[in-house]
Amino acid sequence: MLLTITNTTPAATDLGFLLHKNPARLHTRDLPFGRAHVFYPKAGNDECTAALMLEIDPVGLVRGRSSQNGEGGPLDQYVNDRPYVASSFMSVAIGRMFATAMSGRCKDRPELVDTPLALRVSLPVVACRGGKPFLKKLFEPLGYSIETEQLELDTAFPEWGASPYHSVTLAGTCTVHDLLSHLYVLIPVLDDEKHYYVGADEIEKLLRHGDGWLQGHPERDEIAHRYLKHHRRLTRMALARLVEEEAADPDVEVAVQDVEEAETERSLSLNEQRLSAVLHQLKTSGAKRVLDLGCGEGRLLKLLLKDIQFSSITGMDVSVRALETASERLGLSRLPERQRQRLTLIHGSLMYSDSRLKSHDAAAVVEVIEHLESYRLAAFERVLFEFAQPARIVLTTPNVEYNILFETLPAGRLRHRDHRFEWTRAEFRAWGDRIGAQFGYSVEYFPVGPEDPIHGAPTQMAVFSQ
Ligand code: SAH
Numbered sequence: 078m079l080l081t082i083t084n085t086t087p088a089a090t091d092l093g094f095l096l097h098k099n100p101a102r103l104h105t106r107d108l109p110f111g112r113a114h115v116f117y118p119k120a121g122n123d124e125c126t127a128a129l130m131l132e133i134d135p136v137g138l139v140r141g142r143s144s145q146n147g148e149g150g151p152l153d154q155y156v157n158d159r160p161y162v163a164s165s166f167m168s169v170a171i172g173r174m175f176a177t178a179m180s181g182r183c184k185d186r187p188e189l190v191d192t193p194l195a196l197r198v199s200l201p202v203v204a205c206r207g208g209k210p211f212l213k214k215l216f217e218p219l220g221y222s223i224e225t226e227q228l229e230l231d232t233a234f235p236e237w238g239a240s241p242y243h244s245v246t247l248a249g250t251c252t253v254h255d256l257l258s259h260l261y262v263l264i265p266v267l268d269d270e271k272h273y274y275v276g277a278d279e280i281e282k283l284l285r286h287g288d289g290w291l292q293g294h295p296e297r298d299e300i301a302h303r304y305l306k307h308h309r310r311l312t313r314m315a316l317a318r319l320v321e322e323e324a325a326d327p328d329v330e331v332a333v334q335d336v337e338e339a340e341t342e343r344s345l346s347l348n349e350q351r352l353s354a355v356l357h358q359l360k361t362s363g364a365k366r367v368l369d370l371g372c373g374e375g376r377l378l379k380l381l382l383k384d385i386q387f388s389s390i391t392g393m394d395v396s397v398r399a400l401e402t403a404s405e406r407l408g409l410s411r412l413p414e415r416q417r418q419r420l421t422l423i424h425g426s427l428m429y430s431d432s433r434l435k436s437h438d439a440a441a442v443v444e445v446i447e448h449l450e451s452y453r454l455a456a457f458e459r460v461l462f463e464f465a466q467p468a469r470i471v472l473t474t475p476n477v478e479y480n481i482l483f484e485t486l487p488a489g490r491l492r493h494r495d496h497r498f499e500w501t502r503a504e505f506r507a508w509g510d511r512i513g514a515q516f517g518y519s520v521e522y523f524p525v526g527p528e529d530p531i532h533g534a535p536t537q538m539a540v541f542s543q
Contacts, residue, residue: 078131078167079201081118082256086194089125093117094186095253096127097177106173113170131170165265171257179261179286181254196256198247202228205243205267212245214296215263221249258286266303279305281429347526348376351536354525355441355471356380358540359387362469364439368393370427370461371445375403382407382420391421391437400424428456434465442472444536447496462516462541470518470541472509473525475499479535502533509539518543 084092093100100120106113111133119126172179183190205212209225216223224246227239249256262283283291283304291297355377359367365388369377372392381390394400400422404410409417425431427442427449434440440461449457461470475492477499486492491499500508506522513520518541524534 078133079199080129080167080171080260081126081199082129082253083119083124083126083197083199084194084253085124085197087122089123090120091186091189091194092125092127092253093120095178095183095189096175097184098127098174100125100127104174108170108173110166110169113174115174129167129170129174131167133166165268168261168264171261171264175257178253179257190254191252193250193252195250196248196253198245198256198260200245200264203243203245203264203267204241205245206241207267209243212243212267215266215300216247216259218295219249219259219290220251221247223247255290258288259290261286262291262300262304266300347535351443351473351525351538352377352380354523354538355443355473356384358469358471358538359439359441360384362439362542364437364467364469365389366437366439367391368434368437368440368465368467370434370440370442371395371448372403372422373399375407375422377441377443378403378420379407382416388419389421389437390419391423391433393423393425393427393431393434395424395426397424427460428453430460430464434460437465437467439469439471440465440467442470444473444475446472447474447491447493447499450497458512458516462512462518466516466543468543471538472541473536473538474505476505476524476533476535476537477501478532479529482529482532482535500537502537505537505539509541513541 082092082096090100096115098104098115100117102116104115108131111131114130114132115127116130117125117127177184181190203212205225209227212225213223225243228242228244229235229237229239231237283301287300291300294300359381365386367381367387367390369375369381369390369392372378372394373396375392378390378392381387392400392403394403404422407420409420409422412420423433425433427445442461446454446457461467475496477491478501480486480490480492480499481488483492502522509520509522512518521540521542523538523540525536525538526534528534
């Protein structure tokens with residue numbers, strides 16, 4: 078399996094600096110599925126070609142079977158096309174051999190990183206499901222001109238017809254960093270057959286390497302779909318994030334809606350009652366290190382800061398705007414050093430395991446889950462209950478049965494336009510009981526706010542304890 082990258086912008090051998098591979102040497106590295114080599118068949122001032130050759134060990138791939146819990150190795154036959162066609166193995170090799178270039182760094186000549194060069198890429202054998210039209214759709218919007226030739230199945234037997242394989246040459250003027258990102262994402266998309274398990278961290282890879290170009294690509298949905306190997310849930314999550322990033326200014330929208338929600342609930346000063354109920358549960362657990370997940374503008378953080386029992390307080394939110402407001406409201410920059418050290422604000426999402434959430438005694442998740450798409454709840458559950466795993470989790474959400482009692486809320490409307498769902502008490506209990514059983518927490522439920530004999534209280538709170 079071979080990939081060559083040619084630079085024709087003088088001094089062409091700058092390619093060696095950018096790839097962090099000296100043109101005068103052979104660079105070899107063992108990978109889990111074979112061995113990769115980088116060398117330069119040509120290294121002149123006008124033209125310089127770097128070749129990445131990958132020797133796949135097909136026998137080793139199959140032997141992997143027994144060592145992987147009897148589940149089967151990456152491939153189940155000794156004879157297959159994997160050693161010869163550019164596939165996700167090639168992507169992994171690009172990532173390993175050109176890691177520094179892919180991260181956009183160049184130690185010796187940093188000014189080269191952002192310099193567009195006249196580049197040509199050749200992939201002698203590519204498996205392309207969707208053929209030439211799909212190849213063009215993928216690469217032309219990124220500014221490449223593309224030449225392809227469909228290979229015969231067997232040159233000795235022309236009557237057998239064409240194979241599914243193509244030889245591909247791409248030419249364009251771009252940075253080496255962009256070129257590598259495009260290849261890294263799109264080679265497995267072409268091949269449409271990933272060799273490794275596709276998990277949630279693949280979304281991170283896709284978004285990281287697709288940064289700056291995938292969002293606006295006309296084939297964005299198909300690329301995400303294929304890259305994540307037709308994994309519908311993952312694809313939806315990835316697309317949702319790309320779309321989120323695209324939205325004009327979601328924070329402004331949410332801020333307007335927050336005012337509306339506050340108006341609906343104001344008569345009860347429900348917010349204060351909710352926060353004091355949550356605070357009470359955190360305090361009685363004896364927690365010292367606490368998390369406020371989806372901390373918004375920091376109302377709970379303010380109360381936590383006032384209580385010295387809480388020696389380490391971390392607020393996390395997906396919205397940078399909310400975090401900035403929280404920082405302002407709490408007067409972070411004016412706090413004395415010792416107070417400031419107790420509080421950390423972090424930008425992050427509850428959809429992704431984050432090591433910063435580990436080693437805490439308790440977590441509050443106040444009026445957040447109803448903002449998550451219900452199909453994303455499973456990811457949130459694992460991130461919090463399985464990965465971060467604090468001993469106590471205090472979680473609140475609206476009780477939809479109570480909505481009928483809000484005078485200003487039209488029938489059937491949720492309290493906030495950004496709410497994806499609101500649960501009845503029975504629905505909340507069914508969810509909480511399932512989560513408790515699944516992750517080994519006991520659960521208690523509490524009403525928060527004035528309780529109506531028929532419709533219950535406006536807010537419902539679950540307290541999970543390990
Ligand atoms: N807990 C706060 C804010 C509730 S509003 C309070 O009670 O005042 C819901 C908050 O959840 C918003 O600030 C929103 O930005 C945040 N949020 C929504 N989705 C999130 C996610 N995936 N990860 C982290 N925070 C999220």
